[in-house]
Amino acid sequence: MEHITLLIGIVIVTALVFDFTNGFHDTANAMATTISTGAMKPKAAVAMSAVLNLVGAFVSVEVAKTISSGLIDEGSGIKPEVIFAALVGAILWNMLTWLAGLPSSSSHALMGGLLGATVASVGFGAVNGDVVVMKVLIPALAAPLVAGLAALFATRLSYRLTRDTDERQTAQGYRWGQITSAALVSLAHGTNDAQKTMGVITLALISGGALGADADPPLWVIASAGLAIALGTYLGGWRIIRTMGKGITDIQPPQGFAAQTSAATTILASSHIGFSLSTTHVCSGAVMGAGVGRKGGVVRWSTAGRMIVGWGLTVPAAGLVAAVSALVAEQGNLGVTAIAVFLVASSGGIWLASRRQPVDHTNVNDMPEAETGSTSGADPDEQAPGVVTAAVQAVSPPPAAGPRGGDGEGLPEAEADAAAVTAEPAEGGDISAEPATAAATGHTASEPTETEQADPDATALRDSVPRQYNSVGAASRSSAGSSTSTASSVS
């Protein structure tokens, strides 16, 4: 391994970090509805998903030889700096969307990062425009539609078939079915997404001359990629799980089963037929479809719309950060170091910001704040005072008595701007990340409890109803679910 230079080492570590963010970002895909219907306890669900992701990493021997799926011209060889910059863009986008609780595609983030870094490094000539449309645009539009319609019809059918049956009696059966479907989604995720990381690491090793041109990934690459994604999954992206399991619609066991089965079949069908769809888009679409399919089901289109805006921003935002990173990283070791420090600092800042309102396995089934408060009007306000203020606002605590919706609402736009602002003066990136970090740290200790108490209508409801939600049986579960939904649609 004497061939592994410092740069290649950094690329490998960054790739594993991306794999890790991919893990906790995508836990929601398999487990969000499983957790929100009460089919599994939150911790047990993420543990099962983690194990299956790890198994999935080892299951398939077919290795993605091209990490970019032909998006860019790999013929001339990708420089390690470009891979590094692409990973930085993808990781930052994953962190930001996690902070906002938005499910967004990790594959798209990686593709966006690769596109941006390549354009910055080589120019637009190296990008295959047709493939971008074919592999990014069309699947992003098709995935939620396909999975959503399948889940919709499946939900309709199951409610029709069981209309003469007692709901409590069928609920347990549906929960088991749902666990099985979720397990398949987890396994498929481990196989697909861990392989992406293996592909990146292998490519870096090949470009550094540590491996032969057509080498398969060594065992330590497979094992470390599998472990990184499993660890990330076990950590649980609780914010995103909450959005998907509770934020889009109130999921009942038959809906959860229909949504998860639709997700599993769509993912398997698409990867088998060779028309890859993003797991995240498929699962989100399936949840929306299941929400529409139940009579009286309420889909919160504001949340869905925010997610879709996030999907649209994924490629440009990750690409922009990656492009700037690539330009700086190509300046030599100092540039690479600057970008690495920037990545660590901004990820740390995002993590600190997340501690203001921690979401973990204890409160994952509560309603997302953005939905209990008023969900209008936050956007223009945050855009107006300029991007820096917007970025700080997006990560700083909302006014105590005001609607907590302001936090999540303006995020997609503010994030893109924040990314741009922090990235533009590349070496100075840490400086502009500083205010956000400072604001976040200042409030870490006291803020969560204060905000909890200061927001009477939303918090009272969240504390009284859904806290018991976990422990009470199926009957009260459905009634608690409907009372939260009423409250949110009223406000």
Added chain:
Amino acid sequence: MDIDWAALGEVFGVSLVATVALVGVFTLGIIGAGRKPSSGGTPVLARTGAYACFGVCGLAVIYGIYLIAA
């Protein structure tokens, strides 16, 4: 621009049919397994039917694992 409409259509069709079929069959299984003797019909027949339904779903899961591993 070379969009593979056929593959997209195939994904659409297969996903839709497979999802609705599996959910339908599994639901029938749940109904059959949960039916009480008092509610009419022969419980043995209902049970056998339910197990058959679950069997079909089990095979689908195995096929799914095969697809992932292949």
